[in-house]
Amino acid sequence: MKKHQSPRELLEELNFCVIDLETTGGNHENDQIIEIGMVRIEKLQITDEKNLLIDPEIDIPEFIQKLTSIKQKDIQGCPTITDVIEEILDFIGDDIIVAHNISFDLPFLNSVLRRLGRPELENKSLCTNVMTKHMIPEIMSSNLTYMSQLFEIDHNNAHRAYDDALATAKLLLKYLDIFIEKGIKKINQLYYPRNKFELDRVHFDRSTSKEEILALVKSNNSSMLFTFKGERGLIMAVLPLERPIEQTQILETYLDKDNWHRLTIKLMRPALDGILQFNNHYLKYPQENKEELLKYLSDYYELSEPTERKSTENIDFILSHHLVKDQIIVYNFLNLNTHSKHIFKFPAQRKKLINHLNSLSRKFENQQKGKKKTTLNEEVKPIVENFLHLSLTQNNYLYLSRKQLKESESAVLKLIEEFTNSARDVYHFPTNHI
Secondary structure, X not given: OOOOOOHHHHHHOOXXXXXXXXXXXXXXXXXXXXXXXXXXXXXXXXXXXXXXXXEOOOOOOHHHHHHHOOOHHHHOOOOEHHHHHHHHHXXXXXXXXXXXXXXXXXXXXXXXXXXXXXXOOOOOEEEHHHHHHHHOOOOOOOOHHHHHHHOOOOOOOOOOHHHHHHHHHHHHHHHHHHHHHOOOOOHXXXXXXXXXXXXXXXXXXXXXXXXXXXXXXXXXXOEEEEEEEOOOOOEEEEEEEOOHHHOHHHXXXXXXXXXXXXXXXXXXXXXXXXXXHHHHXXXXXXXXXXXXXXXXXXXHOOOOOHHHOOOHHHOOEEEEEOOOOOEEEEEEOOEEOOOXXXXXXXXXXXXXXXXXXXXXXXXXXXXXXXOOEEOOOOOOHHHHHHHHHHOOOOOOEEEEOHHHHHHOHHHHHHHHHHHHHHOOOOOOOOXXXX
């Protein structure tokens, strides 16, 4: 990065060629390209496009015809790869090659070049699929169709090379805008976007003003988790706030303390997740912070009648909506490990989800001998139980029991489907992100 060069200027210098291949199959030695779509990006804008149907000179398998809608008759009279390879290479030039599954497209294209007796491409390459998994760590499905839905990108003809390349180009442009927002400083951060460019979290150090942090908090309406770390990375406090805009007083208290050196703010959909994270590090907090945080959360989730608590002993499973649309979190109260959680995309992973619930039930009965286990600290447990009681009237959580599973898996799946469909996408994540 040149001196005084802004993040936008840094990325405007880069040229990208987004590609997508449709092929007769995945065998690099025998299969052939039947279509290639290419989109060029210069100065953060789409400047050129090319789409070529190619005669593979072999039969297109029936399942490929169904997948791509490219029929054998569609490629009759089209040029062969030998006829168009020069045109393809000229279009790509020295640009950074981008694909949503670069581990397939680029090696396949290079295998074709080898068969033609040409040198392989040595361009730098990027994969928007890999970028997605770094930038949205808890994403359960990162296929192009789903990412287009989440980022509100038009993508009507999946598995057609031009449409996939164009959707990938638009996704890349959205990611490049995010890199600019988050202050990219080096080009290699595009290739390794960890620990700085996640869309559900942001990091600050002491040089950031309290006013800037509070302004960011007030600009987002989701629950948040604030993790304060000391000079050597030790966790000083974990502060879960269900409604941060209404709870800025306690946040300011911790921002004003002089013993933190790094702050991470993480977006959450279920506030329960924040309380469980608070529990995870509870024993590590300095005594003063421990007492202060415990009192704050106890007061915030205080019940008028302590006997009204939703006892964790009476809970088997709790399901919650995830920040990512159509994703479900499963909390296992049969053996509650607050350091881990299980996330499923529904309905795509409905079978996997029901098998997971059945597996947890069997483990409880066979290995735990019907005895519940939990990593909840005794001081934190009443807060969790109060919170759960207060949440009973909301549609944010679905309670399921082993008995329901045994009686009817289909009925449980119907409940989960109704619960999923009831979710309002109020956060519009990741289009809206922190």
